[in-house]
Amino acid sequence: MPDLLFHPISRMALLFATMRRSTLHLGILWGFGLVSFSAGAAQLGAGLTVNPVPAGESTVYQLQVVNGKADSLPEFPSIQGLQSEYMGQSSSSKTQIINGRMQQYRTLIYQWRLVAQSEGVFLIPPIEVVVGGNTLQTPSVQLRVAKGINYDEFAFIQLNLPRKTFYEGEPFTFSVDLLELNATVNQAPDIEVDGMVIQRISDNLRSTRKVVGNRTYNVNSLDYVGRSVRNGPLTLGPFSWPVSLVFRQNGRSRSFFDSFFDQGTRREVVLSAPAESLNIMPLPTEGRPADFGGAIGNYQMQVEASPMNLKVGDPLTVKIRIFGEGSLEAIQMPSIDHWTDFKTYPPNARTEASDPSGLKGSRFFEQVVIPQNSEMDVLPPLVFSYFNPMEGAYHTIEHPAMALKVSPNPQAPSVSSAPVEGITEAGLPKPRPKDLVPIKPFLGSSVALSQPWALNTVFYWVQSIPVVLLGMLALGAKWRDSQTKNPIKQRKRQVDQWLKAQYPQLESLAQKGDGNSFFEYLFRMIQERLGQVLDMPAASITEDVVDHPRLVEQLTGPHHELLRELFDACNHARYAPESDHRKLVEFSSNARELLEGLH
Known part of the structure; x- marks a missing residue:
């Protein structure tokens, strides 16, 4: 349990114990109306999560503000030999019942991580905290630091290198090994490098066992590939590896069950190992081939x-x-x-x-x-x-x-062999110079260009041709669509096609002198054409429509009289049809001229 001290008078341990005893009776007291709520004045508490602590290990200093909030972040004092790091804040809420009154405690906790590298007693002085405009002080706390634990007995780091002298750019493999008795590894080590590039081969640990002295260690290895980027003395490391170690209690167990249930104490520690010095030599210049491209x-x-x-x-x-x-x-x-x-x-x-x-x-x-x-x-x-x-x-x-x-390939142009520029020492032909044009340092004098083509009127006329053609095509398509969907024009096309098919039959009846059939065909043809022109049913057309304004507008005087004469001939044929084929041919010719002229 943390060593917690409170100010002014009350102690948190007493409050917590009272709360546990009173919680069981909370429902009953509430039902009888014997419980009331209250909140006490702001209080400060201070303590350590682990005390004493071995040198080199960490503990957490907790500053608690109960029923209040600091106006600003409290400042931890600087203490020689003690490292501090602010870890943030958390909050909690507690409730207790005293004499039938329910009191709530809201606690705001500020935390600092403390590490002492040497054993001794460190006094943490009171810390002033301003809460709601009032200045309060925490009690002083003593941190007792015991002798540090030698982690090398439980775990340590080893670096395995094939050798310590390499050439610049030469790749090599090495491993960083963690030898431990009972540890858990959750992350890879941190490796500092100078003038080198390293890459981990795999994120999976390679596990083996190794005997060192009279102990058998578990070996957890991570393999790397390294390569130097410059020559001279370089260092690989130092190394730091966070691990979780388990320490068993000292002393002899009093029974078998004590030994069985003793799972030890787990601590998070960071193991370290010093850097390794490497000698990186430059690639020799003597005997270097001209075509050497850096392959090592x-x-x-x-x-x-x-x-x-x-x-x-x-x-x-x-x-x-x-x-x-x-x-x-x-x-x-x-x-x-x-x-x-x-x-x-x-x-x-x-x-x-x-x-x-x-x-x-x-x-x-x-x-x-x-x-x-x-x-x-x-x-x-x-x-x-x-x-x-x-x-x-x-x-x-x-x-x-x-x-x-x-x-030879007749379809491919033949290129004559280019003259050889010379022979190298290896007996190979020298490459001819690259066909690269050198960069001109001076561009020469500027010359005014003629009017750009984009500003020429002809350019816009040429560009407008596709637009005009596209517009014409669109208008044509729209006109064809209107012709197809217009019922008046559609009827005219149908009547034109029907009359065109009937003209040969009408002429044939005229040649035969068949007056009855001739005038029946002629009357029906007149009805179809006039019905289409006047937008009337063909069956309703009689000689009464001869003087219709639309017909008078379309027909000239002779044609108007011809239409009246054709109606009279059709009516007279019902009683005494004409049988002279010459007269019928004449009627046929005049009727065709008249009907084709109407629209």
């Missing part, structure tokens, strides 16, 4: 190419595999700048690691090239150089030239 490790190279029999302009794929141990991602494709008679494209690269560290495996390159002429008979050699840190020397792998057959 131990490698081999395989090269395949297909097809080897092709035509000018056909693609050829070169597959390169560089495998071994080292920084695979840092391997660059061997240079093909001396392949002057090939058109090249950017290569594809991928890495396949064969172990979790990523330092063993293969690096693949696929390069597509196209021969430009049929004079080529070999695929030029490939050269790859790397530095072996175990031997401290450079190595060069050269893949020889491969026979190649390129046939």
Whole structure:
């Protein structure tokens, strides 16, 4: 229990004990109306969660304000040899019954984490707190610090390095091991680095056991890959690893059950280990190949190419595999700048690691090239150089030239071989200069341009043509739609089509001299046309509509009289039909002219 002291008079322990005894009777007292509520004056309390505490371990100083709130954050005093860190605040609420009166206590708790590195007694003086404008003081508290626990007996950190001397940029693996007797690990260690880049291989602990002295420790290991970014003396570490340790009570148990139920005391501690000094050497300049691209490790190279029999302009794929141990991602494709008679494209690269560290495996390159002429008979050699840190020397792998057959391609333009600029010491042709135009430091004098095309009137006329065409198409579509949906125009089209089909039949009856049938057809045709013109049912059309204003407006004098004559002929045919085919042909011709002229 925390060692808590209160001011002015009352002690929290007494209040809590009274509250526990009175809680059972709360319902009964409330029912009889014997309970009333009250809140006491503001009080201050101060105490430590752990006292005494071993040196190097932490305890929490709690400042409690009961039935009040500090006007501002209290300030913890500075005490020599004692480190303090503000941890925030929390609140709680308690209720007690005294003499039938229910009192509520609302507590605001301010907390500081304290750590003392040496044993002794530390006096925490009273702290002034302003509550509601009144200044109150906490009682002084003594922190008793015992001799620190030697955690090395229970857990410690070890660093496993393959060696302490490396070359700049050389990758290496190492592990940080936690050797413990009874600990729980919840997070990875913190590692300080200087001039290095490290990466954890896996977040899973690798567990083994190891005997140190006369004790068997559980070993929890985390593996890393490291690489220096500069040369000179560097340090790896220091290391800090938060763990949860379990300490069992000292002394001999009085019974079997005491030993069985003694689960020990769990404490959160931070283990530490000093930094390790490393010597990082620069890569030697003596004997460094001209094509060295920074590959460090131990490698081999395989090269395949297909097809080897092709035509000018056909693609050829070169597959390169560089495998071994080292920084695979840092391997660059061997240079093909001396392949002057090939058109090249950017290569594809991928890495396949064969172990979790990523330092063993293969690096693949696929390069597509196209021969430009049929004079080529070999695929030029490939050269790859790397530095072996175990031997401290450079190595060069050269893949020889491969026979190649390129046939002429009539459909592909042939490019003559470019002259060789020279031969290198390795017997390879020197690459010709890049076709890059140098940057001009001076742009020269400015020249005024003519009127921009965007400001030319012709440009806008040309741009308006698609808009006009689109508008015409839209209007045409709208007109066709209106023609289709207009009932008057739709009826006119139907009557026009029907009359066109009846004219041959009418002429045929006239040629035959069949007056009865001829005038029946003629009268019906007149009804259909006039019904369409006057927007009337065809059956209601008689000679009475001859003088209709719409007909008078459309027909001239002779045509108006012709219409009246046709009606008279149709009426006369009911009693004495005309049988002279010449007269019937004339009626047919005049009727067709009249009906086609009406709209």
